[in-house]
Amino acid sequence: MISTTTFGLDPFLLDALKKIGLSLLIGILIGLERESWRSDKRIFAGVRTFTITCILGTTSAFLADYIGYGILLITTLFVAVSCLLLIHEVHLVENRSGFTSAVALFSTYLLGILVAEGFFQISLIIAVTITALLVEKKPLHTLAGSLSQRDIIDALQFIALAFILYPIVPDEPVYDVVSLKSVILIIILVSAVSFVSYVLLKKTGTKGGIPYSGFLGGLASSVASTISLSNISKEKPSLIEHVYVGALLTIISMVIRDLVIAFLIDTSGKMPLLMLPPFLIMSIATYLLVRSTEDIPDTDETIELKSPFAIVPALKFGALFTIILIVANIANSIGGPLGTYATAIGGIASSSAVTASMASLAIAGEISYITAAETAVLAGIISTISKPFYMKVTGADELFRKTIYYFVLVTVLGIVVFFGREYYLNTFKKLII
Numbered sequence: 001m002i003s004t005t006t007f008g009l010d011p012f013l014l015d016a017l018k019k020i021g022l023s024l025l026i027g028i029l030i031g032l033e034r035e036s037w038r039s040d041k042r043i044f045a046g047v048r049t050f051t052i053t054c055i056l057g058t059t060s061a062f063l064a065d066y067i068g069y070g071i072l073l074i075t076t077l078f079v080a081v082s083c084l085l086l087i088h089e090v091h092l093v094e095n096r097s098g099f100t101s102a103v104a105l106f107s108t109y110l111l112g113i114l115v116a117e118g119f120f121q122i123s124l125i126i127a128v129t130i131t132a133l134l135v136e137k138k139p140l141h142t143l144a145g146s147l148s149q150r151d152i153i154d155a156l157q158f159i160a161l162a163f164i165l166y167p168i169v170p171d172e173p174v175y176d177v178v179s180l181k182s183v184i185l186i187i188i189l190v191s192a193v194s195f196v197s198y199v200l201l202k203k204t205g206t207k208g209g210i211p212y213s214g215f216l217g218g219l220a221s222s223v224a225s226t227i228s229l230s231n232i233s234k235e236k237p238s239l240i241e242h243v244y245v246g247a248l249l250t251i252i253s254m255v256i257r258d259l260v261i262a263f264l265i266d267t268s269g270k271m272p273l274l275m276l277p278p279f280l281i282m283s284i285a286t287y288l289l290v291r292s293t294e295d296i297p298d299t300d301e302t303i304e305l306k307s308p309f310a311i312v313p314a315l316k317f318g319a320l321f322t323i324i325l326i327v328a329n330i331a332n333s334i335g336g337p338l339g340t341y342a343t344a345i346g347g348i349a350s351s352s353a354v355t356a357s358m359a360s361l362a363i364a365g366e367i368s369y370i371t372a373a374e375t376a377v378l379a380g381i382i383s384t385i386s387k388p389f390y391m392k393v394t395g396a397d398e399l400f401r402k403t404i405y406y407f408v409l410v411t412v413l414g415i416v417v418f419f420g421r422e423y424y425l426n427t428f429k430k431l432i433i
Contacts, residue, residue, distance in 0.1 A: 016062060022120060023058040023112045026127040027051030030108050033134045034101060050108050053079060057112020072113075079109045104130060210239065211290075214246025218253030223350065225250050226387045230395025240399050245293055247391065247403055251286045251384055251410060255279040258355045258380055265359035266369075274373030275355075278417040279380060285410050324357040328367070328375070337371045347379030348386045354379035377418055385411040 031050030060075040083102040107130055114123040210232065217225030226247055233243040259279065262272040324346045331339030340361075346354045355376040362372035388407045392400040 019058050019062065019115050020055060022123065023054040023115050024051060026111050026115070026123060027054035027108060029127055030054075030104060030131055030134070033131050034104065050105060053105055054108045054112040054115075057109040058116045059112075061113040061116035076109075079106060100134070104134060210242035211245040211249055214243075215249040215253050218250035219257050221350070222250040222254040222257070222383065222387070223390065225253075226390050227394050230391045230393075230399060233391075233396040233399040234394070237396055237398065240396060240402065241293070243395070243399055244402050245290055247387065247399075248286050248290050248406060250387065251407075252283045254351060254380060254383060255283050258352055258376060261352050261355050262359050262373075262376060265356060266363050268363075270369045271359055271362055271373045271376070274369060275377050275380075278377050278414045281417045282380075282384065282410050282414045285413050289406050289410075324354055328357055328361060332361075332367050332371075337367070340367055340371050341375055341378060344375050344378035344382055347382035351376070351379040351383040374418070377414070381411055381414045381418065384414065 027050045028047060031047030034050060035046040056075055056079070060072045064072040083106045086102045086105065087099055107126075111123050111127055114126075210229065214225055214229050217228060229243045229246050229250075233240050259272045259275060262275060263269060266272065324343055328340050328343040331342055333339075335342075340358075343357070344354060346357075358367070358372035358376045361367045362369050384407060388400055388404045391403060
């Protein structure tokens, strides 16, 4: 191993060079993104300006410990005035709107100060985040334009739930039964999964058509997505082929959603691994059925997906999760695993709520991982077979007749693999003991 003294560098100089080098990297990273706009419009602050500004922040903070904090005050005022002049140039001289470059420049200066104080990882993370936000300007503006005022209000309520209510709720379970903190955390996790599908559907709009939106809607709620699709089949019978494919795809999205929720709660991966074989067979069978359908014409029709941050649906999910959690706990204490299996009937309303409840009980040691996984799979199977009957009630009769056979086929395959579980349980035996 070569020591630094081999090169005649003392620790002080080496530390200074390391910090200046990191500042150089951060300044170039952010500056390159700003420079990339030069082909479209005049740029007042490019890669050189951002790089020098970051090094300036590092140098002034580094020297402040030796010559006083006056140097830091002077450079901060200088950068602040420079940013104000930049805003003036953009708004009055170029007659354009926007504070992004000025804010990014001052942020780069602050990152230089963080580097000088030794916060290397935090500085890099923030720099990458800022660059990503700058790069994703058009997608973010498109998303913002597609959001309604209701969506924004729902998002604010969700933020209050996640960052204000969750931290102050006590960890102790209520009456030694249910932890409100755990319930809120489950709501946050499930909403996060739903948010991904919501953003994708908002971003793509009608480009993917009914099948695509049915799949994305299923990631948020397969039951709600199925009902929305059924309503379309009743209002526009000519789109039944599209609705049929979209309804089948909700099975795959349900499987993905439940596995993700299980893994987010049980990060050891034991429960989702045990759930995988029957769910994998059901997904493959569904995919093959979708592929076997004839080409269907394009349509601009899509389903309407509600915001995953809406408080009322979130509280409903939390209430359902809590009820299933309590019932499963009582049923397990009375009837053992057989009693717990009975709670899988909750899959009629939400298989993800059953999955979340089982995962919570498993990691708490209340039930075994095998029982938790099997109950979650049963809930998914029950959710699958219940979907055609939702279509019968809310959709066109032809849709029910067209889909019932295929949903039954997928359900039967899931049941066959479920009852053959002893074969694959032996494979995972070392993981679950």
